[in-house]
Amino acid sequence: SNINLSFPLFFSFLGCFQFFIVKIVKMVNKRSKKAVENINSRLALVMKSGKYHLGLNATLKTLRSGKSKLVILASNTPPLRKSEVEYYAMLAKTGVHHYTGNNTDLGTACGKYFRVGCLSITDPGDSDIIRTLPGADAAQS
Numbered sequence: 001s002n003i004n005l006s007f008p009l010f011f012s013f014l015g016c017f018q019f020f021i022v023k024i025v026k027m028v029n030k031r032s033k034k035a036v037e038n039i040n041s042r043l044a045l046v047m048k049s050g051k052y053h054l055g056l057n058a059t060l061k062t063l064r065s066g067k068s069k070l071v072i073l074a075s076n077t078p079p080l081r082k083s084e085v086e087y088y089a090m091l092a093k094t095g096v097h098h099y100t101g102n103n104t105d106l107g108t109a110c111g112k113y114f115r116v117g118c119l120s121i122t123d124p125g126d127s128d129i130i131r132t133l134p135g136a137d138a139a140q141s
Contacts, residue, residue: 036100036101038132039097039109039129039133040109042129042132042133043072043110043127043129044110044111045125045126045129046121046124046125046127046129047111048125048126049125049127050121050122050124050125050127051121051123052110052120052121052122052123054112054116054119055116055117055118055119056085056117056118058120059071059118059119060084060088062122063085063089063091063094063120064088064092067122068089068092068120068121068122069094069095069121069123069124070094070095070096070097070120070121070124070130070133071085071089071094071095071096071118071120071121072096072097072099072106072119072120072121073085073099073117073118074099074101074102074103074105074106074117075098075100075101075102076102076117077118081117085118095130095133103116103117106119
């Protein structure tokens with residue numbers, strides 16, 4: 001008889017708990033959506049007013065020459081390629097930002113109709129992307 005009384009009470013507690021979890025998840029999603037929109041708008045400004053190089057080979061070339069200010073990698077970049085770029089960036093004291101979307105999303109954010117897995121920003125132009133992105137901390141020092 002005790003089990004029958006506590007059983008509905010337990011489910012009402014679960015319902016309240018689930019409600020709070022849903023609220024928290026929605027809040028986090030809104031924040032991450034705003035962050036992505038923020039990065040996309042800054043990236044669009046770089047594409048208009050700054051200088052950049054798309055692709056792995058061009059990015060590695062700018063890193064080796066020391067011209068790169070910030071490197072952005074798509075989320076589905078293969079691990080070996082990602083670690084290679086990170087290593088070159090560490091040697092060049094350049095920041096690396098891991099873009100939350102895949103290479104298709106990064107290409108769209110750049111205003112291109114093709115996929116972009118890796119891009120190097122050599123001159124941000126009017127954008128403050130180098131100061132604001134989390135991966136850009138290494139580029140500041």
